[in-house]
Amino acid sequence: MKSSKSKSLKEKLSLIVLILLFNFILLFSIAIAQEELIVPKDTIPPASPTNVGAFDTPNDRGRSITITWEKSKDDGTGANDVKGYEILRATEADGEYELIGSSASGAQKFTDNNVTDGKEYFYKINVTDGINYSLSFPSLPAMSKAQWFNLSRLNIFVFVVVLSFAILYFINRAKAGKKLYIRKIAGLEAVDDAVGRATEMGRKIFYIPGISDMDNMQTIAGVTILGRVAKVAAEYEARLEVPVSRSMVMVTCREVMKGAYTDAGRPDAFNEDLVYYLTDDQFGYAAAVDGLFVREKPAAIFLQGQFYAESLILAETGNSVGAIQIAGTAAPAQIPFFIAACDYTLIGEELFAASAYLSKDPKLLGSLKGQDVGKFIFLAAIVIGAILLSLGVYDISPLFSAG
Amino acid sequence: MHLTPDIGIWIGGLLTLGIFSFLYGDNPYYKFCEALFIGVSAGHWFVTLFWTVFVAKMIRNVEIGLNTFITQGFSAGMADYMHWSYIFGGILGFLMLLRLFPKIGWISRWSLAFVVGTTSGYYFITYLVSNGLRQIQRTILPLYVHGDFYTTIGNLIIIVGTFCGLTYFFFSKEHKGTFGGLARLGIWFLMITFGASFGYTVMSRMSLLIGRMDYIFGTWLGMLG
The missing domain is CATH 2.60.40.10 (Immunoglobulins)
Structure with a gap:
């Protein structure tokens, strides 16, 4: 009985000692861990710039x-x-x-x-x-101070001078009577046919100069082509109507048409109401022109200028009424729609070349020839640049940097 | 199906159907929607341009300078307030209004000449940079990239495509012989590009159609979701 009691006491004492030992080890470990985790504060500043x-x-x-x-x-x-x-x-x-x-x-x-x-x-x-x-x-x-010249764009200045010189040179040659060749542009060859067709059928011609204002080069090109189309229409006594979406374009088109009718010897046939404003809104304009197409059933439609998402709406409606359609734009996203839905399409720069092609004006022809000189320089630069780069001789592409 | 009680959405839905009715053919419903669209949009644009251009740019920019001029007379500090370019624009705009008077209407051509002339001059530089110089810079690529077959092929396509495409736009030389062959290859490149562009744009138009369908069947008729 006595030995059993002393054994129980021993067991209890052993347990207390074990617990104390465990606690001691635990506290000691925590202390060591804390000692290791404490990061000394950085007091050393980085070296100055x-x-x-x-x-x-x-x-x-x-x-x-x-x-x-x-x-x-x-x-x-x-x-x-x-x-x-x-x-x-x-x-x-x-x-x-x-x-x-x-x-x-x-x-x-x-x-x-x-x-x-x-x-x-x-x-x-x-x-x-x-x-x-x-x-x-x-x-x-x-x-700080402002600089008169941005020398990082000197290359642009050089190209402008070279191009301007080439254009002026060929304008002078054209003026001097030198005949300048210009290749056929199918869409423009068809202008007379389209106007003639409208005359024979006794139907209207619609001319759409795009939906941009006069601060867009494509609109300016479109309005220039209108001059030629209006002259032919005046000669053929066909009715040409120009619905527009910008007030400035309306005024300009009226001036151009008035001049064209006068040149054709038919100033009496010109009426300012042939050029009329619809709305500035893109799709409002598209809806209005579509309505005109289906009600008037024109024999010929010209779509020349800057177009956006309304291009296919207009071209497809024009196609559905059986009109002969001649389109032209430099908007890359819209050219495919015109190619798909129109009879003739002036692609990109053909739109800008059209005025020279149609008028045969020496100044415009000379300008076109001068621009071709610029293209030749660009072609040569591509070939020479690619060869030199491939051979590891020299990279000339920085010369064409826009600054 | 849960029809919206919003009268604005009802008007939008009915007008959308009116414009869609053009697919069937010209009809009085479409004519009504078209006339409404043109009238409302023309009026909207007039008011928008009046407040965002005439008032916001012309009047606001000039009035401070004019007030300074009226109260203090001409002074060196006026340059900070007076936006002369807007006055110049205002004068050009006023000249356009002279068309209302037939005897002096010809003066409005000065404004037109200014706009057309400055546009041509401005774009001469911007087109030269964007369509000319940058194009050339990005086309000058190595014809062969060692160990990279796909880059080599890509470079060749860009160089040949640009070269031939540019050849097509030569107007002062007849397209025959070797030159004509290069130009024909150029137009092939252009047509392939246009085809890809056509497909891409058709897909974006489909998303517009889906948007309208969502408006009709979802927002208006409450048949979706």
């Missing part, structure tokens, strides 16, 4: 200073703990600097676009690792 420079941003219209610096030695190397750079600005070297922007680590350049021309500015760069900051010495003073 050096060689801070500021200068007027070149080839601009002023109000801009570019700041450059050499990276901190702890940015990408050393402690490699740089988080970013802060750009500070003052109007005096030892004046009060204000924060004007920041850059990520690795940056070595910043453009300050909020300066006044003719005023001196000083810059400092503040590098940070998230905790500590290190300031650079100030830059030398910098002052």
Whole structure:
């Protein structure tokens, strides 16, 4: 009985000792772990950026200073703990600097676009690792000013001069009586036929100069072609109507048609109401023109100018009423629809060449020939450039950079 | 099916059906919708242009400068307030209105001449850069890329396609012989491009149609979802 009691006591004491030992080990482990987890606070700032420079941003219209610096030695190397750079600005070297922007680590350049021309500015760069900051010495003073010439676009100037010279040269040759060849453009050959067909059938001709305003080259080209179509229509005594979607286009078309009817010796046949405004709205205009097509059943339809999503709506309706359709646009997304739904389509630059083709005006023909010289230069550049690049001799593509 | 009580959606739905009725043929329903569309849109555009162009650009930009001129007379600081270019635009716009007076209506041609002339000059540079220089820059590619068959083929297609496409747009030389062959190849390249563009645009038009169907059957008639 006694031995049983002492055994139970021993077991209890052993259990208490074990629990104490376990607690001791646990507390000791926690203490060690805490000792290891404590990270000493970073008190060492990153190395300051050096060689801070500021200068007027070149080839601009002023109000801009570019700041450059050499990276901190702890940015990408050393402690490699740089988080970013802060750009500070003052109007005096030892004046009060204000924060004007920041850059990520690795940056070595910043453009300050909020300066006044003719005023001196000083810059400092503040590098940070998230905790500590290190300031650079100030830059030398910098002052912004506008430049007369953007020298990074010198290549464009050279091309403009060369092209202009070529165009003027061929215009002079054409004026001097030199006959300039121009290849056939099928769509334009069909103008007389289309107008003649309308005359024979006693039906109207509709001319749609696109839905853009007079600040679009395609509209200008379309209105120029209208002059020729109107002249033929006046000669054939066919009724030509021009519904438009822009007031400026309406005024211009009226002027052009008036001139064309006068040239054809039929000023009496011109009526300003032949050119009329519908609406500026794209699909409102498309709905109105569609209505005109199905009610008037024109014999010929000209779609010449800038078109957007309404192109197929117009061309398909024109096709459905059996009209002969001559379309022309330089909008790449709309050309496929015209090709699919019209009898003839002027593709891209053919639209711009049309006025020269139709009028045979020496000035326009000379201009067309001059443009071909430009295309020849471009073709030569592609061939020579590709060969030189393939051989690893020289890359001439930067010469064609737009600055 | 849950018809919406919103009167605006009912009007939109009925007008949509009216425009769709054109597929059947010209009819009074379509004519009504068309006339309504043209009238409303023309009026809407007039008001929009009046407030966004005439008032917002012309009046607002000029009034501060004019007020300064009236209250302080001509001063050096006026340049900061006076937007002279808008006054110039206003004068050109006024000249256009002279068409209302037949005897001096010819003066409106000055405005037209200014717009056409500046547009031509402006686009001479922008077209040269976008259609000329950038095109050439991106076409100058190596004819052979060692170890990369697909890039080599891609480069060749771009170079040959651009070269032949440009050849097609020569107007002062007859398209016959080798030159004609290159031009014909160029038009093939163009047609393949147009075909791809056609398919792409048709798909986007289908999404527009789906949008209208969703409006009719979902928003209006409440038959979807």
